[in-house]
Amino acid sequence: KMIKQLLISIVCGAAMLTVGILIGHYGITNAPSWVKDVVRDVDESLIEKFLSEVDNIQIQENLKELTKVPHMATTAGDEQTVQLMLKRWQDPESGLDQAWREEYLVYLSFPDPKNPNKVTVVSPSETVLHTAREKEKSYTPDQDDPAVVQPYAAYSPAGHQRGRLVYANQGKPSDYLLLNQTVDLKGTIAITRYGGAGRAAKAINAAPYGVIGVLVYTDPLDINDGLMSDANETYPHSWYMPPSGVERGSFNTHYGDMLTPYLAAKEETYRIPVEDITGIPPIPIQPIGFEDAYILICELGGEAAPKEWQGAFNCTYNFGGPGFKPTSAFNNRLLYKFHFNVVNFYPHLQFRSAIQINNIKILNDVKLDIFNHEKIKNSSNVMGVIKGSVEPDRYVIYGNHRDSWVHGAIDPSSGTSVMLELTRVLGKMVKQGKWRPRRSIIFGSWGAEEFGLIGSAEYTEQYFTKLSERTIAYINVDIAVFANATLRASGMPSVQNVIFKAAKQVNAAGLESTSVYDNWIKYSNRTSPAHGTIPRMGYLSGAGSDYAAFVHYLGITAMDISYTYDRSKTNARIYPAYHTAYDTFDYASKFIDPGFVSHQAIARTAGNVLIRLADSLVLPLNCSDYAEILEDYLKTAVNLYQNQLQVKHISMGKHPLKRAVASFRSAATHLDQVILSSDLANETPLKVRRINDQLMLLDRAFLNPLAFPDKYAFRHVIWASSSAGKPTFPGLADAYAKAESSGQPRDWDKVHYHLSVLSQAIEGAANTLVDVI
């Protein structure tokens, strides 16, 4: 019994001891509470929840709300959207932690509603023979809104020019060069079609030849797959551009406010004299519809233009005499011929022409009367924030512009309606206490993008320091849905992985059992040495949307995400209502994304990427994928340039560029190895922070503010824009093209110089990735 009692006592004692140890160890924790927080990783179930809550109908309703009225930058309609964003982001149930507006006083350009710009055909005695449409034809009430701005070329100088018309194809330097070999361009007005060259470039390239004015239109070949009749072919019968549709646009080559380069455009900021502005048209330019372009081009005299210059019109595109053909209705009294042509396509024009029947003389001119005026106006960004819990000093930024040219259902409101749905779902989780991201998330609704990415550029200028120091990545979703076929994603190679991961978790629009990823790979793919066949990502080498300042000025890892075309079904340059008065809710919901399922797929994909960037313990940025693209660029550069450079005694064989790319590869491999072999969830949080800092700062390392003295705010030596059109390092390609064309030793020196700049930048990026000491 004693023994039994003793045994019981021992067992009980042992049990108490064990219980005690367990309580002591687990019950009274002596690890600080933050130990668990700092190593928490992304929560996959939260992502599932997010995906399931993203609602296509909400997006549709957002779009309806956003597109009620035209909301061109700084107009009353724009202010309505500012208020809408603020209301949503400050909503106590589904808003963000904070939302506010930031204002900039920026230099914009507008037509004069009281003196609309005019394009006319006039006789020597000033009789008007033809007047191009001033506003687009109305098919839905949207086009009748008095706030629809007349089509114009923002930043075209005002002026009254009159001259013989010529056809200059796309207005590229080579186009004017060729044209000038046949026609003396001095004093002429050139008509050009969109595409091939930037908007402003069509005028900038023309001026040196003495051209005094430029017209630009969208050829049905380039936008409508050749179709051009609004009787049954174009909107509202299809997504195609109606004959009177005109692409508006900003005609400048730089981005950001033009009067305050590199400075945030605040009230007392120094502004350069207007005459110092570069990169805008030196001569008046005006966009017109193809309905009017047809009338002008088909009457042109002179030799027939080359085959590649021909568009979709049922006439030969001639160079111009200069001016109209001798037999043209504009040049003699054989008006019936003119009528005959036009009536074929546009019976409704008969009346308009008929009233201009009197006083027709030979050798008539085209006349531009441009009344544009520039104005410094107050443009707002709307900013919203979800504060990070563990690393509030790390930002993931998600943005899109808010301003449109007219109603902007697709550009930009498809993106804005997606952003509002994202913030609704995320905001609700935050407000309900179900989630707070590890890192801070900043949402930006940029103003005045259409005038040259102004809102986002000013923001990066004002907050340059802290954005450079702290930003993990920038996600841009501008036009969310160009078309409803497949995902399109561009960005730094390091983001490929996280976009793929997100795309695999989201259903493709309208395809229940196919992922966005599986659908994407069918439309566009490439073979990666490391990954085999994968979807093809694009690069952000231009300044096409608000990612520009983040990529090129700040060196922040960025991406641009959208849904896009089935290229087997259309060759349209872009969705045909782009920048016209037809880019409306009606258009979007009928022809771009009925049911808003592509919008939903984009919201889910971009939101998934956003959550992963904000919540992952180790940033989901892959530096080895970056190495792959640098190797690709290097290979192309060696193929294209090595032999010729050898002749110029610039060796690429043993050149530092090769060593730099090899350094980058080995540093990337090593960092990947460190990540793989570490138990980061149990090591000091300063280790994962260190690795994440290396990944975050990778793109910053490629910046060199002196690399491109002639390219405003382009500092990223890998992704800068390039005119050489080669899939390799942009500065090298441009320097090589220039040297090859000039043959000047100083230009070959610049090739060598750029090789050094490039090598040092890539070595610097490699240094960011190798062991920190």
Add this chain to the structure above:
Amino acid sequence: KMIKQLLISIVCGAAMLTVGILIGHYGITNAPSWVKDVVRDVDESLIEKFLSEVDNIQIQENLKELTKVPHMATTAGDEQTVQLMLKRWQDPESGLDQAWREEYLVYLSFPDPKNPNKVTVVSPSETVLHTAREKEKSYTPDQDDPAVVQPYAAYSPAGHQRGRLVYANQGKPSDYLLLNQTVDLKGTIAITRYGGAGRAAKAINAAPYGVIGVLVYTDPLDINDGLMSDANETYPHSWYMPPSGVERGSFNTHYGDMLTPYLAAKEETYRIPVEDITGIPPIPIQPIGFEDAYILICELGGEAAPKEWQGAFNCTYNFGGPGFKPTSAFNNRLLYKFHFNVVNFYPHLQFRSAIQINNIKILNDVKLDIFNHEKIKNSSNVMGVIKGSVEPDRYVIYGNHRDSWVHGAIDPSSGTSVMLELTRVLGKMVKQGKWRPRRSIIFGSWGAEEFGLIGSAEYTEQYFTKLSERTIAYINVDIAVFANATLRASGMPSVQNVIFKAAKQVNAAGLESTSVYDNWIKYSNRTSPAHGTIPRMGYLSGAGSDYAAFVHYLGITAMDISYTYDRSKTNARIYPAYHTAYDTFDYASKFIDPGFVSHQAIARTAGNVLIRLADSLVLPLNCSDYAEILEDYLKTAVNLYQNQLQVKHISMGKHPLKRAVASFRSAATHLDQVILSSDLANETPLKVRRINDQLMLLDRAFLNPLAFPDKYAFRHVIWASSSAGKPTFPGLADAYAKAESSGQPRDWDKVHYHLSVLSQAIEGAANTLVDVI
């Protein structure tokens, strides 16, 4: 009994439970081991130990070793010092974790030992009437070392120039302007004295007036407190410069390798054409001793120069006729007069002059025969590292150059001998496992500083990225001891606090019961609104030593520390043996720091600062002290410029500059409050990291690569060099001075522009300090 047993059981059970809880809680720790490490702060007892181990005799022995032979950059003597540094830093008992060399191919300039540069007085028939000394007179065996380089002006072009001599004071623009009002400078040779203008500037300023060659010497007034006889006054009788002593130097205005601007000078790096180099003398220039200058100046004709131009010679400094006076021994046969003058001061010269007695003609010239040649040579930095334990990705950098002009006992070997003692003490602690700093420490022994801070500049160009990303601070100790009176420290205002703290813990050299701090405040102090009377720190606004690239190119918080003069005892521009063949161990140990106690005080002070920067949990950088100086600058700017700017319609009253300084102050106050009110030793280590990142990046925020287009590698808008000489923002002061002098509206525009640049930079810095989201 049962009850008793039950009670015993309960008591035992409770006891076991308690023991269990205690074991469970304290015995089996469930806090990861890194929890303690990441919050560890600086260890004061370790600092005590460090201070006690710093040994003056070791420093003395280091200096002896370093100064055995001349070690001008890239010479055999330089290589000896490279080997010495490597040996010490790789020592298994007292070395660093790692040490290695880094090489750059840099553009240097040397005289030709086979064709020494000559300065002569010649007659029209080319008879040489006087030849300036080619090498300094020997007083100790050191001067006889064949490796002593002939005094020369590095980067002076080679050439043979001959012309009438004029005296141009310090060679400032105002000096030549004034001189030219009296004398036609075309074709003349100008003799100038050191001081007032940069070395190269004396030639650059002269050339526009047609001056064809320049001489430069050190006037006894400026260096020797007027004394000039080597019979009993100058070295080896005192620290004063002997009559034949010549200050060598680099005659360029930029820093870094001149052929590879902004690029590390590696073998295949692109090099600009030599003819594109700017900032070097366009005409030959040569330095001479005051012994020769005396002979030349006292014979000059023309009007007497103004009072401020007069030096210590016992004659009137005339402008020059141009050329010598009609009565001069150089111009007529009255040689006795010439003898008479000279013999007064230099009896030994009698013989040298006597042999030139023949063929003396009137109106003689001074002739410069300069045989300098430029060469691309391999220069080494020696780098050493102690790897950080907790934050290896944060660097504290400590550096000094290694190259001298001759033996360089003071410049730079006083600093190098201090650095070697520092690394010995710290290295031993590391090797013995007694210490490993929280952050990494990098030591740099820079090459080719004397030619233009080349080694440090190339290093920052090569490692720009990672240094920008990770460097906490740079400590420069070049000339450790100018003299043995008091500490001198310059740096960003944020380092004041840690220097004060360190200086309070170190005994002043030779004063047992007075701290370095208490001694310092007696020699130089100011009244701070926040701290009352405190020692006066200097600023690093020039490019006087290797801190330049860190401050101005990288925007890294930096400081420069040394021991210096009692200004009540000397007015010497600098210690008199500076850049001469007399800067030897003998000189240093006899006249600069007998007993090496000032060296020791510097090693202790700088080492203390270094340990605090490397080990403190919160970085000891005080942003409120920065605010104080910005407010000071603002006040001066308002006083100097506000009224006149108002006339030009540039308002400072409501200007963003005032708002920016106020933003900075309130952000600094707030950050200080956050630090004070936090329990950082118990909070997540990511919080202290965040605060430290804010402090680390503060100076980076002031960089603007476009702020000073005319100043090579100056980007820090607060500390850039300035020619206006006003204690305020440099770019503003220079822009204002220019506008005031030209009166051009475009120049007033630039003042406005710079106000915007400055405001945006200060706002950016404030943004770095405010709450991170």
